[in-house]
Amino acid sequence: MNKNDNLAINTLRVISSEMITKAKSGHPGICLGSAPIVHTLFTNYLNLNPQVVDWPNRDRFVLSAGHGSAMLYTLLHLCGFDISVDDLKAFRQKGSKTPGHPEYLHTPGVEVTTGPLGQGLATAVGFAIAEKYLANKYNKEDCTLFDYKTFVLCGDGDLQEGLALEACSIAGTLGLDNLIILFDSNDIQLDGPTYKATKDNIKMKFEAMNFTYDFVDSGNDIDSVNKAILKALNNDKPTLIEIKTIIGYGAETAGTSAVHGKPLTEEQLAKLKDNLGFSYPSFTVPNEVYELYKNTVIKRGQDKYSKYLANMSYYKEHYNDLYLELNSILNKDFKYDLKDCPLFTDKISTRKVAGKLVTYFSEQNKAILAGSADLASSTMIKGNDGDFSKDNYSARNICYGVREHAMGSITNGLVLSNLRGISAGFFVFSDYLKDSIREAAIMHIPSLFIFSHDSVCVGEDGPTHQPIEQLAGLRAIPNLNVVRPADAKETTFAIIEALGNNDYPTVITTSRQDVLVLEETNDNFTKGAYIVYEPSKVDYILLSCGTELSLCLEAAHKLALENINCRVVSMPSMFKFNRQSKVYQDKILPKGIKTLAVEMGSTMPWYRYADVVLGIDTFGESMPIKDVYERFGFTVSNICKMVKEM
Numbered sequence: 001m002n003k004n005d006n007l008a009i010n011t012l013r014v015i016s017s018e019m020i021t022k023a024k025s026g027h028p029g030i031c032l033g034s035a036p037i038v039h040t041l042f043t044n045y046l047n048l049n050p051q052v053v054d055w056p057n058r059d060r061f062v063l064s065a066g067h068g069s070a071m072l073y074t075l076l077h078l079c080g081f082d083i084s085v086d087d088l089k090a091f092r093q094k095g096s097k098t099p100g101h102p103e104y105l106h107t108p109g110v111e112v113t114t115g116p117l118g119q120g121l122a123t124a125v126g127f128a129i130a131e132k133y134l135a136n137k138y139n140k141e142d143c144t145l146f147d148y149k150t151f152v153l154c155g156d157g158d159l160q161e162g163l164a165l166e167a168c169s170i171a172g173t174l175g176l177d178n179l180i181i182l183f184d185s186n187d188i189q190l191d192g193p194t195y196k197a198t199k200d201n202i203k204m205k206f207e208a209m210n211f212t213y214d215f216v217d218s219g220n221d222i223d224s225v226n227k228a229i230l231k232a233l234n235n236d237k238p239t240l241i242e243i244k245t246i247i248g249y250g251a252e253t254a255g256t257s258a259v260h261g262k263p264l265t266e267e268q269l270a271k272l273k274d275n276l277g278f279s280y281p282s283f284t285v286p287n288e289v290y291e292l293y294k295n296t297v298i299k300r301g302q303d304k305y306s307k308y309l310a311n312m313s314y315y316k317e318h319y320n321d322l323y324l325e326l327n328s329i330l331n332k333d334f335k336y337d338l339k340d341c342p343l344f345t346d347k348i349s350t351r352k353v354a355g356k357l358v359t360y361f362s363e364q365n366k367a368i369l370a371g372s373a374d375l376a377s378s379t380m381i382k383g384n385d386g387d388f389s390k391d392n393y394s395a396r397n398i399c400y401g402v403r404e405h406a407m408g409s410i411t412n413g414l415v416l417s418n419l420r421g422i423s424a425g426f427f428v429f430s431d432y433l434k435d436s437i438r439e440a441a442i443m444h445i446p447s448l449f450i451f452s453h454d455s456v457c458v459g460e461d462g463p464t465h466q467p468i469e470q471l472a473g474l475r476a477i478p479n480l481n482v483v484r485p486a487d488a489k490e491t492t493f494a495i496i497e498a499l500g501n502n503d504y505p506t507v508i509t510t511s512r513q514d515v516l517v518l519e520e521t522n523d524n525f526t527k528g529a530y531i532v533y534e535p536s537k538v539d540y541i542l543l544s545c546g547t548e549l550s551l552c553l554e555a556a557h558k559l560a561l562e563n564i565n566c567r568v569v570s571m572p573s574m575f576k577f578n579r580q581s582k583v584y585q586d587k588i589l590p591k592g593i594k595t596l597a598v599e600m601g602s603t604m605p606w607y608r609y610a611d612v613v614l615g616i617d618t619f620g621e622s623m624p625i626k627d628v629y630e631r632f633g634f635t636v637s638n639i640c641k642m643v644k645e646m
């Protein structure tokens with residue numbers, strides 16, 4: 001190995017370890033073991049530009065093993081991103097740019113928030129799909145705008161996660177040859193040797209998923225790592241390179257799980273530096289190392305970026321219509337025209353409405369890629385222009401198969417690539433992708449998750465298919481807009497709002513059963529809650545959403561005949577309502593007026609707004625929908641009775 005490579009690798013190792021020791025917290029094992037791998041990748045291959053961190057044709061590097069964050073921050077520092085040595089010194093401290101795990105939008109150069117194992121890898125599959133789509137749709141024979149690669153560093157833990165395997169299976173099926181996974185195979189995980197939990201044959205497993213598998217005997221042999229990456233770049237399938245490493249290389253506790261997540265003591269740190277022959281004072285980057293990164297990754301990235309700019313201006317000149325279309329995608333403008341927007345008057349399920357609208361907006365907006373977990377004909381959500389496949393990378397419907405969790409993360413990967421990702425499934429199975437939804441919320445990205453069959457009205461399929469607590473769980477996620485529209489109009493507003501924002505993800509739940517298009521619903525919807533029926537005097541408030549809103553309206557009319565006056569409030573989104581002014585909130589739900597909330601789901605979220613709740617705190621039961629209402633008390637007469645009891 002050349003002297004400067006060796007010095008740079010040891011710099012990565014030592015500074016990461018110093019950060020962790022100083023913070024008294026972090027994971028030195030992976031940093032020490034896999035430093036040569038990432039050094040090789042960064043200096044020989046990655047195209048990045050620290051000045052323009054989000055230029056669309058940059059290569060993506062995803063640290064799926066997010067616990068190796070100290071190494072990532074050190075690398076980004078060497079690459080010239082806006083992370084200083086002082087930032088490195090503040091690792092894991094309050095308000096620092098270098099938090100415990102890599103956070104998107106928090107630290108320049110971090111492509112995706114990682115830490116939950118498997119997430120990075122699955123999101124990376126979304127990056128690779130996005131590149132294939134953009135390249136096939138917009139590259140021209142005489143002008144290449146997109147040819148970026150997605151590289152992932154993952155560990156044993158990532159590959160044990162079902163999420164990662166779901167995603168890799170999709171990547172293999174779609175032939176994503178732009179995806180290269182570097183597997184830090186050290187045979188150690190948090191609790192000890194991996195053999196206690198895994199005896200899988202990784203080669204057979206990945207080859208069976210239509211990957212090219214390669215093997216490097218030692219991560220310290222950077223020539224072999226280099227050759228393997230070069231080979232992978234020319235494969236016609238996604239590649240996994242299993243690279244054998246020693247966790248905690250150079251430390252006293254190397255090769256054991258003790259070094260996985262425990263900072264080295266000051267003495268151990270001194271010994272490490274001794275073992276590595278690294279004699280610089282703490283937090284020192286030798287000049288040769290800065291020079292090496294300047295002459296490799298920084299220079300290469302700048303050249304590639306300049307080429308990208310030149311290509312873009314050529315494109316603008318020669319393919320102006322496509323340029324404008326692409327530009328609006330890359331700027332994340334959601335342009336739409338409501339001129340021919342489908343309008344609904346007859347009773348219709350909100351899932352059908354959502355399906356028609358996704359198709360309508362997709363016609364106008366080429367940023368939309370949608371897909372469902374083998375439920376397109378049930379959720380009614382389908383992307384336009386055919387099924388995305390190796391033979392048709394400009395198609396916009398992704399057939400995820402029954403892989404909800406990967407679908408969620410891939411959707412996030414699409415959105416992080418400036419596309420509008422929409423995914424769909426049965427609401428009860430939203431639990432399968434909950435962490436992906438949570439990631440989208442943490443990252444402030446506008447992924448859209450549409451879930452149909454949103455209540456016990458699923459009926460015959462029984463308790464496993466009837467959602468109960470899902471709404472409560474999702475509504476508790478910060479920065480997530482959970483919308484449960486009451487009818488076709490509210491569904492339309494919900495989809496426009498979800499696609500038009502760039503700050504938070506949205507979950508829209510839709511009904512299996514047909515519902516009336518209510519005269520009373522309107523665009524005050526955007527406030528999260530609004531009055532849909534107002535008597536001249538308000539004795540009580542009926543608060544509801546989704547398909548139960550019409551029951552409340554009926555009940556209010558019936559009670560009015562007995563001179564019991566109920567305001568009816570539609571609350572499709574607690575998230576939006578909670579963001580309104582106190583004045584507005586008090587106007588809609590004044591203190592002192594008894595309020596009954598009605599929803600076919602856990603009562604829990606409603607006690608924040610209501611005195612009494614008609615909900616469901618048991619599991620559902622298999623029966624035809626006509627019996628469901630009676631069984632769970634969702635009838636006009638029961639609502640009237642409950643109002644009177646208040």
Ligand SMILES: Cc1ncc(C[n+]2csc(CCOP(=O)(O)OP(=O)(O)O)c2C)c(N)n1
Nearest residue numbers: 030115116117155156157158188189190260
């Ligand atoms: C989904 C998930 N489960 C558990 C953890 C906690 N955790 C972080 S690292 C780790 C061990 C992973 O082993 P490996 O990937 O081999 O990392 P290494 O020990 O080699 O650094 C665990 C269990 C996590 N971050 N995410």
Ligand SMILES: [Mg+2]
Nearest residue numbers: 156186188189
């Ligand atoms: Mg490991």
